[in-house]
Amino acid sequence: MAPIAEKKIIPMLDIKAQHEPLKDEIRTALKEILDSGRFILGKNVDSLESEIASYLGANHAVGLASGTDALYLSLRALDIKQGDEVITTPFSFIATAEAITYVGAKPVFVDIDNDTLNMDMAKVEEKITKNTKAIIVVHLFGLPADMNELAAIAKKYNLKIIEDCAQAFGAKYRNASVGSLGDCGCFSFYPSKNLGAYGDGGMLTTNSPDINEKVRVLRNHGTVGAYKHDFIGYNSRLDEIQAAILRIKLRHIDEYNGRRQQIAQIYSSLLNDVVTCPVTMDDRTHVFHQYTLRSSQRDMIAQALQENSVSSVVYYPLPMHLQVAFKYLGHKEGDFPRSEAAAKEVMSIPIYPELGTDTAEFIAKTIVQTFKK
Structure with missing residues (x-):
């Protein structure tokens, strides 16, 4: 008797199906990288940074190892530290709040709006204290949060805004791309994302030349010159293979x-x-x-x-x-x-x-x- 064929499960996403029409172009790009011998922070990373900054309408984009690193290095670049408080939502992936703890700051949660599932801006002000330094706003599931209202609150209390755009690449708020609206935008290129790599990857976007420069130094062990380190940095570098794949997928x-x-x-x-x-x-x-x-x-x-x-x-x-x-x-x-x-x-x-x-x-x-x- 012939075996009974298993019924095919409809998955949450199908990465193999997305790869199929791109595989020849991706293989060509990978061969070029392998032949070049340059695997970390090469020309594909440089090009991807420029292309994503242009696509999003941000002045700068910095390739990193993950979206979590983008959140963490945003906080580092904004000098958030021990004793500070950062407001965010309790309804998100743990990385959003986890990054706050990495710098020794305290996550302060604000409940969500029932309709959008994003942070309820009407509840933000009541959570602000003398120790509040920043707000991490999540564009959950791909829907932008109310950035105009948040910007008004941030201006009133002199707070920094970090956008968690891990689930929202290409989303727009009043015709402006998420990631270009706050002090920093944080993107994940985890394979399941709308723009996904074939491994881990992330990006930080900003309109500030100072933040851009600081994150570039932070991502590479605080290096300011050949084996010269002005402060303790981190190892968070996007590799050439992931950048090349993302450049191909960005066009789609x-x-x-x-x-x-x-x-x-x-x-x-x-x-x-x-x-x-x-x-x-x-x-x-x-x-x-x-x-x-x-x-x-x-x-x-x-x-x-x-x-x-x-x-x-x-x-x-x-x-x-x-x-x-x-x-x-x-x-x-x-x-x-x-x-x-x-x-x-x-x-x-x-x-x-x-x-x-x-x-x-x-x-x-x-x-x-x-x-x-």
Whole structure:
């Protein structure tokens, strides 16, 4: 008897499908690098920095080893240190708050807006103290936060703004790209991102020549000349192979993001009556790193998707203020009720440029069908 073929699982993303049409160009680029013998901070890194700065409308871009490093080195470049406080959201990946602890500062959480899942700007001012030095704002799942309102608060209290753009490459707020609106923009090129490398990578963007220069020194052990170090730096250098791959994929980013938006429209048109769909807003461009819906019936939906070989993931099941790692901050359940409620209801379903329309419709209809049983 012939073996029964396993049903193919619909993944959250399909990196292999994205690689296929690019593989010849990528192989050519990799051969050039291997033949050159230059693997760290070479011409591809220089070119990628220039191309990303131009694409985003920022004056400078600095290639780094990861998005987490971009957050950390932003704080270092802004002289955030022991005893300082940095405001951020509890509803994000841990790296956002983790980086604050790296410099000895204290993360101060502000609850989220129910609709956007981004930090609620109306709650920021009440968390500002004499020790507050900066705000890390996250453009969660690809939707820009309200930067005009945040900029007004930052100006009033003389605070620095760091944009966590890890999930939002190509997103725009009032026609300006995220990463060009604060003092620093921090990007991750982790393979699952909208613009993803084939390993770890990150980028810091800024309009400040001073921050640009300081981060360039910091990323390379504080080097100011041949074996001369004016201060303790860090090892966070983007390699040539990742830069070359990212340069190729950067040329397709508008196409990739546009297709994500089309899939999101398909989902929302079919799901709007049964779940809470992600919001879109006239003054900002959502690039849908994740398509994250909300439902009190999340477990039922996840089970139905699993039975139909469809992947789903919960981002994020436990807000940061309730993580054991941040127990020392003294928070308890109920401190940030909107983040806690979201953690119990959110779920993300597959979205990537190569996802077929028929497949997207099948996923949405599978969810709708669970409410008819």
